[in-house]
Amino acid sequence: MSHNYHRIIIKIGSNLFTNCDGLPDIERIGNIVKQIAAIKKQGKEVILVSSGAVASGRSLINVSEKYDAIATRQLLASIGQVKLINTYSQLFEKFGILCSQVLVTKEDFRDRMHYLNMKTCLDLLLQHEVIPVVNENDVVSVTELMFTDNDELAGLIASMLNAQALIILTNVDGIYNGDPKLASSEVIDKINGKSIDFSSFVSSGKSQFGRGGMITKSTMAQKVASLGIAVHIANGTKDNVLTDLLQDDITHTHFLPNKNASGKKKWLAHSENYATGMVQVNDGAKTALTSNRATSLLPVGLVSILSDFKKGDIIKLVDTDEKLIGLGIAEYSADKARENIGQKNQKPLVHYDYLYLP
Known part of the structure; x- marks a missing residue:
């Protein structure tokens, strides 16, 4: 059974974007871009939420250890965001596809006017066959202004744009019913409703480069699914993960959407902190x-x-x-x-x- 989605949000985490040395994995990113191009040729709309600015900056400059972590992050993100968007621009160009840069902060979701301005811009880009590459603006987003991670941002964008699906690409096959390192643990292939307490069996350890662990992903995925959007968590290191996933031909975790909510309610659902x-x-x-x-x-x-x-x-x-x-x-x-x-x-x-x- 294939998934017939028209508008899809695809999120690439920093643990997928980078090699084990913390530098960008251009070959893997190129492979994902190639799959996105194939999906787009099927007439689907794709919005890409991508981490990687800090990793891209790390590939260009060495920062003295005298600076604190926040200052270093801001510096690397500011330099790296240029490299990141150029990387995507060059890779998409091979397939005759234009991409654009959309940098956002939590503040942009706090206010209905900002929210609608951003929605209008993204809708306009999609109408013009452009792939928006969305990322948190790490240069101004520090501490309390930060999203939990780009999973939260991807969930907000999916809700905002009434996407049919959110695909979160990470470096494991999905959400396991135990420690993924144990042979007895299996991927949970389908999750329906809010009844599961993930903390009972999901490891709380964070991924090496990302801010958000699997509990964050699971909780966010449940919330997005409750708003009528399917969420898939899959292994982006596999060669044809996106095309196989849309054919339902790969082991991964699928959060089934359970109800539709209006656009305003979708915005409110993410607004408790505001x-x-x-x-x-x-x-x-x-x-x-x-x-x-x-x-x-x-x-x-x-x-x-x-x-x-x-x-x-x-x-x-x-x-x-x-x-x-x-x-x-x-x-x-x-x-x-x-x-x-x-x-x-x-x-x-x-x-x-x-x-x-x-």
Whole structure:
């Protein structure tokens, strides 16, 4: 059975981009580009999320040890990003394909206007048959501004562009039900739903060059799959991994998509860290919100405003024990919400269309 996806996000991790000496593996990258070109010829749209700026910089310059890790990373990323995009540009050119550079930070997802600007740009590139090469802007993204890793970024891009699939290429065959080094461990070929606790059997050790381990990948993959996007984690060191995967002809882990959510809800799903305000709701509102019926948050269900917000801000909805129920976009400010607490026949604070319940 082949997978008939039209729009695919492909993520290449730093552990795949680099050799064991930490320098770029041009032969392997060339092989992946060749497969992407073949996929594109089938009429599919591809967005590439690629690590490798720091590794590319490392191949060009030696940095004195007197600089701290963050400064060194910024320097290598700034120099290396030019090399990285030139590498892709030259490799894609062999197949008559144009690629472009899109550098992003977490801030670009925090604000609905930035988010829509970026979505418009990526849509425009795809309309013009260009392959966007997306990477975190490591020059300005330091510490708290960083994505967990490019897996998180790839998940955000997949949600933003309503992709049918996200393919994460790493240096192992998928997610194992135990330590991959043990002969008794096997690749989990299909994962459906949110019921699996990966920490019970996934090693928490990080890959040699990447920021994100397999638990990060698994958790992100579950979230993206819950938004209606198939996620595949596969071994990018295999020669025809992409073409074989799309034919369902390779051992890997496939997270089955379980439901479709609107574009706004997809954005909200990734926005917990960006919420400014917090409101507490009573048990009646909690029951209504978590029922199967489409329900907005009305002031009659509010207990208190725990932190301030403006109209249009993302706010957290918590229950009386301060456990997170959901995220939403405020229809009006905290001051007005305070005035309306407990009152009936008032305008919803969060409309159902702008409400995400994990």
